[in-house]
């Protein structure tokens with residue numbers, strides 16, 4: 737896949753170097769190693785299969801051979817560590833656009849890091865950072881996109897889907913990667929111009945799957961319900977509680993669910 741990605745990529749820096757692996761533990765792990773060795777901003781690690789694919793909070797990510805896009809992008813943004821979590825949101829917008837351009841689908845975002853198509857998860861994003869004091873050394877943004885799976889293991893059947901299962905079409909993974917990288921550059925520039933989500937709020941909220949609906953927020957301190965009102969310029973999710981007060985939920989340790997199911 738790597739040669740073909742390079743041939744069709746039309747970007748300035750995203751995917752400037754593509755490292756292709758047939759099989760690996762996790763592209764995030766490999767990208768971190770490369771970043772430690774000095775790999776430049778925009779280096780992309782792509783694998784055909786991961787046997788230790790990671791989700792957030794120690795969860796695992798199912799990454800069967802040849803059926804999805806399992807990739808990690810190395811970023812070296814000059815922003816404070818406090819702003820790094822917003823990159824997950826920027827990448828979600830980029831994947832949403834890439835999927836729309838190549839597959840013609842209208843996916844939605846489940847704050848902060850998942851893409852949903854017809855109620856099921858087709859993409860997850862896991863952003864990891866290395867920093868010293870307040871400076872970011874690098875960020876590794878792992879993106880998993882389900883492309884051609886025809887079915888999922890039992891435990892994922894009700895929550896996961898693929899582009900093929902939703903559209904009946906098979907898409908070339910290289911084209912999806914290229915379109916996502918092009919969109920990454922577009923939204924990353926908008927993000928870096930202000931260092932926050934202010935230039936992207938409307939776009940993000942317009943694609944938020946649970947906008948103005950009741951959600952269940954699973955936080956380490958406990959679970960609560962409220963109405964999701966969209967993000968702030970710093971990428972937190974505003975949730976209106978039953979008593980009318982607003983809570984700003986910071987991403988990180990938090991997951992959001994629909995009240996009746998996954999979304």
Ligand code: ADP
Nearest residue numbers: 791792793795796797798799857860882896991
């Ligand atoms: P959450 O949606 O709970 O915030 P994460 O973003 O951490 O979860 O993603 C990990 C979760 O995604 C796993 O616990 C599993 O339920 C689900 N998952 C794992 N592999 C896949 C996949 N290929 N496609 C869709 N969902 C998956």
